[in-house]
Amino acid sequence: MLKVLVTCGNGMGSSLMMKLKAEGVFKKLGLDATIDHAPIGQAVSMANSFDLVFCPLSLIDQFKDFTSKDRVKIVSLVNVISEKEMEQKLRENGYVK
Amino acid sequence: MLATIFESISTNILTQPAYIIGLMVLIGMLALKKPWYEAISCMIKAVAGYLILNIGSGGFTSTFKPIVDALSSKFNITASLVDTYTLQAQLLDPANGFLATHADAMLYMSAAFAISIVVNFLLVKFNKITKVRTLYMTGHTLQSYSQNTLWFLVLISPLFYNWPITIAVGIFVGVWAGTGSNFTVEATQKLTGGANFAVGHQSMFGILVVDKLAGKLGNPKDSMDNLKLPGWLSIFTDNVVCTTILMCIFMGFVMGFIGKDTMMTFDTTLTAGTWYPLHIFKVCVNFALYMSILLMGVRMMIGELTKAFRGFADKLLKGSMPAVDAAVTYSFAPSSVPVLGFAMGMIGQLIGMAGLLIFKSPILLLPGFVPLFFDNATLTVFANKAGGRKAAIIVPVLNGLFQVVISLLMLLFFQNIIGFHLNAWPAMFDNNVLLAPFALGSKFLHPVAVMLILSVILLGLTQVYYRRNKEHYWDHMKEN
Numbered sequence: 001m002l003k004v005l006v007t008c009g010n011g012m013g014s015s016l017m018m019k020l021k022a023e024g025v026f027k028k029l030g031l032d033a034t035i036d037h038a039p040i041g042q043a044v045s046m047a048n049s050f051d052l053v054f055c056p057l058s059l060i061d062q063f064k065d066f067t068s069k070d071r072v073k074i075v076s077l078v079n080v081i082s083e084k085e086m087e088q089k090l091r092e093n094g095y096v097k
Numbered sequence: 098m099l100a101t102i103f104e105s106i107s108t109n110i111l112t113q114p115a116y117i118i119g120l121m122v123l124i125g126m127l128a129l130k131k132p133w134y135e136a137i138s139c140m141i142k143a144v145a146g147y148l149i150l151n152i153g154s155g156g157f158t159s160t161f162k163p164i165v166d167a168l169s170s171k172f173n174i175t176a177s178l179v180d181t182y183t184l185q186a187q188l189l190d191p192a193n194g195f196l197a198t199h200a201d202a203m204l205y206m207s208a209a210f211a212i213s214i215v216v217n218f219l220l221v222k223f224n225k226i227t228k229v230r231t232l233y234m235t236g237h238t239l240q241s242y243s244q245n246t247l248w249f250l251v252l253i254s255p256l257f258y259n260w261p262i263t264i265a266v267g268i269f270v271g272v273w274a275g276t277g278s279n280f281t282v283e284a285t286q287k288l289t290g291g292a293n294f295a296v297g298h299q300s301m302f303g304i305l306v307v308d309k310l311a312g313k314l315g316n317p318k319d320s321m322d323n324l325k326l327p328g329w330l331s332i333f334t335d336n337v338v339c340t341t342i343l344m345c346i347f348m349g350f351v352m353g354f355i356g357k358d359t360m361m362t363f364d365t366t367l368t369a370g371t372w373y374p375l376h377i378f379k380v381c382v383n384f385a386l387y388m389s390i391l392l393m394g395v396r397m398m399i400g401e402l403t404k405a406f407r408g409f410a411d412k413l414l415k416g417s418m419p420a421v422d423a424a425v426t427y428s429f430a431p432s433s434v435p436v437l438g439f440a441m442g443m444i445g446q447l448i449g450m451a452g453l454l455i456f457k458s459p460i461l462l463l464p465g466f467v468p469l470f471f472d473n474a475t476l477t478v479f480a481n482k483a484g485g486r487k488a489a490i491i492v493p494v495l496n497g498l499f500q501v502v503i504s505l506l507m508l509l510f511f512q513n514i515i516g517f518h519l520n521a522w523p524a525m526f527d528n529n530v531l532l533a534p535f536a537l538g539s540k541f542l543h544p545v546a547v548m549l550i551l552s553v554i555l556l557g558l559t560q561v562y563y564r565r566n567k568e569h570y571w572d573h574m575k576e577n
Contacts, residue, residue, distance in 0.1 A: 010336055010471075012392065013235045013298070013422025016400055037400070039392070041335040057428040058435060061331060078428050079292045081421055 002026075002033040002095070005050040008080070009059065011039025017081045018054060025086045029096055047072045052095070056080050107201070114196055114203030115151075118398060119144040121207050125405025143401040150394025154186035154194070156387035160380060161520055163363040164348070167355045168461065170363075175518055176351060179446065179504045180465020181299075181528075183521035185241060186391055188248050195248045199258060202247070209243035209267040210402075216271025221417045227556065228563040230282060230573070231420040233274035233297035236403035237395055242270045242532075245523065249536045250544055252517050257544055269548035273531060276555040277301035278420030282573075283566055284308035288482045289429045293573050297420025300475045303526030307492055311480040315487025326433045326440075333439055333470065336392065337385050340466050344381040347463045352377045388466075416574040423475040430478040438477025438493045439470045445497020453505065460508050468500055468524040476526065500524035507533050514540065 006022055008014035015037035026033040038046065040059050047053050047066065053074045055063065060076040075089050090096055110116050122143040126136035161183070169175050177183075188195045196202050220229040233239055246266045250257040274297065281296040281304045296304055311317075333339045352360060357373045367376050427435045446464050453462055473493040480492035504522035511519045523532070531551065538547035563570060 008422070009424050009427075010392070010467075011396055012237050012399070014424045016236070016396075016403060017234060017419075017421050017425070019400075020404070037396075039336060041337055056424070058430075058432055061432075062335075079289065079294075080425055080428065081294060081419070082292065 002031060002052060003050045004033050004035045004052045004054070005043055005047065006035060006037045006054045006080075007040050007043035007059070008037075008056055009040055011037060011042065014056065014080055015039075018077075021081050021083050022054065022086060025083050025090070028083075029087065029090065031090075031095065047074070054080070054086065054089075111204055112200035115144045115147040117203045117207055118147050118402065121211070122401045122405045125402075129405065139401045139404060143398050146394050146397025146399075146401065148394070150189060150391055150398060151191050153387045153389075153391030153394055154189040155191050157183065157186040157384065157391060158190040158193070158520065160383045160387060163360070164352065164355070164380075165518070165520070167359050167363040168351065171355060171359045174459050174461055175512065176461040176463060177504070177508050177519060178463050178465040178521040179468055179500055179524045180521040181241065181467045181523040181525060182388060182391055183465055184519065184523050185244070185395075186387070187520040188244055195244075195251065199251065202251075205258075205260075205263045206240075206244050206247055209247060209263050209270060210240050212264060212267025213239060213243060213270035213274060216268050217275040220271065220275040224417075227275075228559050228570075229275045229279045230571075231275065231278040231295045231297065231418045233278050233420045234403070235297045235420070235422050237399040238297075238299050239270065239274055240399065240402070241523070242273060243267065245528075245532060246270065246535065249532075250539060252511065252515050253536070253539050253544075257539075262544060265545045265548050269535075269552055272552040272555050273527075274420075276559045277527060279559060280305040280562060281420065282418060283569075284479055284483070285426060286573075288426060288479065292429075293418060294425065295418050295420040296423050296426060296475070298423035298471070298475065299523075299525035299527045300423055300472050301420075301527055302530050303472070303476050303496070304479050306526075307476050307479045307488075308483050311482075311484030311488035311492060313484070314480075314491050315484040315489075317483055317485050319485035319487070320431065320481055326436055330436050330440060333436065336466055337389050339470065340388050341382055341385040343464055343466065343469075344384045345378065348381050348384070349377050351461065351463070352380070418573050423471060426478050427474065430481060434478050434481050434489060435470075435474035437489060438474040441477065441490055441493035442469055442473030442497035442500075445473075445494040445499075446501050447497075448494075449498045449501025449505075453501070458505060460505060460512070462501055462504055462508075465521060469497075472500065472525045473497060496526065499526075499529065503529040503533055507536065510537060510540075 004022065006015050006018040019035050019037045022035050040062055043053065044062050048071060050072050053072055055076055057076045057078050063074045066074050073093060075093060077085055079085050119140045123136055123140040126139050165176050191197060217233050220227045221232055224230055243266060250262060278295050278297040278301055281301050284304050285295050361367050450462055473496055476496055477489050477493045481489035504524045507522045508519055511517050535547055535551060
């Protein structure tokens with residue numbers, strides 16, 4: 001089971017759309033995942049209890065303290081509601097076998 | 098007998114906003130044929146979300162009240178914020194808000210919200226006639242349109258609290274959401290290089306205006322790309338941090354101005370032995386605290402509500418375009434642009450607020466996070482695309498000033514003509530150009546007439562807009 005967090009500035013509009021889209025993508029790819037959404041401030045402080053974080057490219061700087069040593073993988077999206085881009089990023093990062 | 102049963106249902110369920118929300122979610126989920134356990138879990142989350150929201154709004158208004166009271170008793174002026182959630186907190190305040198005086202108002206507000214979604218859906222369904230292509234997906238702003246319009250009407254006259262007006266409000270909000278988001282399609286496609294989404298937020302008409310005018314202010318080729326903003330500005334992208342800092346600066350100034358002695362008579366937690374600066378800091382952090390609680394509640398409640406109702410529309414209308422939160426567009430601009438919009442908007446608001454002090458305004462205005470950040474950042478992203486860096490600087494300064502001017506006008510209108518002190522005006526661009534004339538108009542004309550006039554104007558403008566953009570108007574349908 002993959003624990004996924006999606007985030008946006010206010011944790012209100014965009015991240016809710018991201019969550020709905022991500023649920024569709026994970027289901028389509030046959031990946032077992034739970035998806036939560038949170039505002040960016042909270043997301044940064046709780047990121048390490050997740051496996052994967054999707055965040056808008058404009059907010060990626062907030063995660064600059066995370067390295068490859070961390071458990072969590074931070075992935076930025078240009079179009080946060082694009083299912084195509086999410087799928088492509090999941091493939092690039094080896095989540096799809 | 099039947100009357101008693103109905104009355105019992107009414108006092109136990111229909112006048113309990115949390116259960117109304119829960120029921121709406123349950124019905125929506127069951128209609129979507131979701132498994133019963135999922136429907137129940139969503140219902141519980143929605144009910145809990147509402148109860149959390151209550152704590153936030155109650156705390157927020159009770160923190161703000163002693164300050165407003167002290168100001169008005171000592172200097173005979175009042176204070177309000179240029180903010181959306183402060184207004185929502187006042188509306189939902191369990192002690193004195195709309196729901197405290199009108200126990201079944203949540204039923205009306207939810208009905209208007211549901212009707213607006215249906216109307217938006219129908220506008221898209223019959224897009225051959227209406228030319229509306231977009232489904233408004235941003236639940237929390239759609240809900241605030243319904244809440245604000247209904248509440249303002251009740252403040253204007255208690256006679257406007259009835260089902261026919263609620264239905265009219267639902268239709269009006271549906272037209273507002275559908276046509277408004279439709280106006281953002283071309284500008285958003287241009288910005289994103291054809292990502293096939295539009296903006297459904299509270300700055301839709303602003304995007305249209307900026308997209309048309311920004312080209313006259315500067316050259317789009319001269320974009321913001323190379324600008325490096327100081328790193329500390331980025332802390333303002335976080336809601337809690339930004340609210341605390343803004344509050345400490347502005348509320349600190351106001352509370353210092355009031356003085357400890359006066360404050361003590363209005364705030365019982367402040368005693369002679371308390372250090373005043375620390376007390377001010379505590380109050381300011383409390384604003385951010387209650388704001389986060391409020392947002393957490395809204396997030397839970399709206400998340401479930403959106404899931405329950407958006408599923409339908411999404412499934413049934415292939416080829417329509419989703420209109421989403423404006424922040425989705427920020428990734429398509431150079432990273433400094435949204436923060437620049439915030440900073441320039443702040444300058445615009447400060448000029449306006451300084452003006453209020455100079456001209457001895459009876460209302461003191463203080464900045465709030467959402468209009469300052471989201472409204473200005475959104476308009477700046479589009480201004481930079483259409484008019485380059487010159488436009489990206491001029492537009493938010495003007496908009497910041499505009500936010501203050503309309504806020505003052507509307508707060509004066511409610512205070513002096515309606516006789517009610519609003520804690521805030523939700524100074525997002527669309528509220529300034531639609532909600533404001535709606536409220537003013539409803540004082541002098543019947544609200545249904547006002548809504549009819551505004552709806553006809555919006556639908557008419559959509560036809561004009563279609564004529565101007567005919568060539569590529571339906572392009573998104575081909576790709577889907």
